[in-house]
Amino acid sequence: MNANAIKAMLTSAAVVALSCGAAVAEQEPAPGVLVINGDIEITTEVKAPDYIDGLDMAYSGWRFRASETQAFELDDFDNPGMIFVEEAQVVWDTVDGSEGKSCASCHDGPESMKGVRAVYPKWNEAAGKVTTIEDEINNCRTTRMGAEAWDYNSDTIRSMNGLITLQSRGMPVNVAVDGPAKETWEKGKELYYARTGQLELSCANCHEDHYGDLIRAEVLSQGQINGFPVYRLKDSVLTGVHNRFKGCVRDTRAETYSPGSDEFRALELYVSSRGNGLSVEGPSVRN
Amino acid sequence: MKRTTLILASMLISGTAWADTAYEAVAFVDGAVAESLTGTPGDAAEGRKVMESKALGNCVTCHQVTAMADVPFHGEIGPSLDGAADRWDEAQLRGIIANAKMTFEGSMMPSFYKTTGFIRPGDAFTGKAATEPLAPLLTGQQIEDVVAYLLTLKE
Numbered sequence: 001m002n003a004n005a006i007k008a009m010l011t012s013a014a015v016v017a018l019s020c021g022a023a024v025a026e027q028e029p030a031p032g033v034l035v036i037n038g039d040i041e042i043t044t045e046v047k048a049p050d051y052i053d054g055l056d057m058a059y060s061g062w063r064f065r066a067s068e069t070q071a072f073e074l075d076d077f078d079n080p081g082m083i084f085v086e087e088a089q090v091v092w093d094t095v096d097g098s099e100g101k102s103c104a105s106c107h108d109g110p111e112s113m114k115g116v117r118a119v120y121p122k123w124n125e126a127a128g129k130v131t132t133i134e135d136e137i138n139n140c141r142t143t144r145m146g147a148e149a150w151d152y153n154s155d156t157i158r159s160m161n162g163l164i165t166l167q168s169r170g171m172p173v174n175v176a177v178d179g180p181a182k183e184t185w186e187k188g189k190e191l192y193y194a195r196t197g198q199l200e201l202s203c204a205n206c207h208e209d210h211y212g213d214l215i216r217a218e219v220l221s222q223g224q225i226n227g228f229p230v231y232r233l234k235d236s237v238l239t240g241v242h243n244r245f246k247g248c249v250r251d252t253r254a255e256t257y258s259p260g261s262d263e264f265r266a267l268e269l270y271v272s273s274r275g276n277g278l279s280v281e282g283p284s285v286r287n
Numbered sequence: 288m289k290r291t292t293l294i295l296a297s298m299l300i301s302g303t304a305w306a307d308t309a310y311e312a313v314a315f316v317d318g319a320v321a322e323s324l325t326g327t328p329g330d331a332a333e334g335r336k337v338m339e340s341k342a343l344g345n346c347v348t349c350h351q352v353t354a355m356a357d358v359p360f361h362g363e364i365g366p367s368l369d370g371a372a373d374r375w376d377e378a379q380l381r382g383i384i385a386n387a388k389m390t391f392e393g394s395m396m397p398s399f400y401k402t403t404g405f406i407r408p409g410d411a412f413t414g415k416a417a418t419e420p421l422a423p424l425l426t427g428q429q430i431e432d433v434v435a436y437l438l439t440l441k442e
Contacts, residue, residue: 195406197408198397199397200405201395205395206364209395210395213363214361216361220364252409253409254406254407254414255407255408
């Protein structure tokens, strides 16, 4: 069957759906290939993991954006998120706290963080819970450096997360969903499907059932988080995963959870797992 | 007497205008609501305004309506509303707007007249907690106005 025949069939299926009053199904994004700086190949679509019932394919949010937004990511000189990474590089080398240490004192250069972003959030045996990169940054600061913890949602921690994330660019996201993380993953899944607020909307309503569809002038993505931290053109700062979750939950006219809450840790693990196999892409650029 | 009781209950429960029927007193029959929520006939022109306003119904965020082509950017989440009046009668349309889940099980569409029974109800878009009952997303009269407008959408 040629492409036109398939398109005609899909169109008539859509007409049938409309006349029955049923919702329009999700739509695949247009094809697109992302190579950063001419050499880092980014996997922007991959078969979804078997344990994700609602998706056949996982797509990076990059695929759903307009070409002019996509273009910001092709070269790091055009990526405004890199400004914050450079700021974090200075902080990485700066001594802070009672122990007279910087990040570099123990970890040498940030390239030692290669692979970290790909597997977080991750079970931390000592903490007895799943932790995020933000948690581990603060763990280092308070227990190794003798420094104050940064606010979970501060600009500083988002930038440091960007520097750490950058080291894993192009590696496949591979968070563990079983073993000791299983309980947290299940909790995250429950939150993903909970229809919160006066609008009674779950993550799944928009990002599983309607990705690719227009909501007013915006195309809905799958809500994948492989690109975080993300530079949003309308915010002009790097945005963390929990901050983005908070914005979405608020928009359902619900009482939100806080960045750094156990609920958002669980949701981060679950949403990360929906994109296992996509490349670590952050710091990415979205509108 | 019963009607008076309902109206008083409405004022006590929802704190909305005198004439609005309380959500708890709205009679859904197979998803449809036969009785007006206010007793005042709907105004189609006002209903159109409710449908396009982001602060009110915001209907075009999810639904395409050819007759509203002057309003930019219609969504494609829900079905087109073209010909809605050919598919649904007044009572069915009133029921779908008041609580679409009574007609379409599990519908994504918000329940515009519902006031209680939410998960983590918030104070509008502030992200802060709110105590139920909430004011409904639309007043009874705004829903009557939208019904009046939808009844003009014939193909």
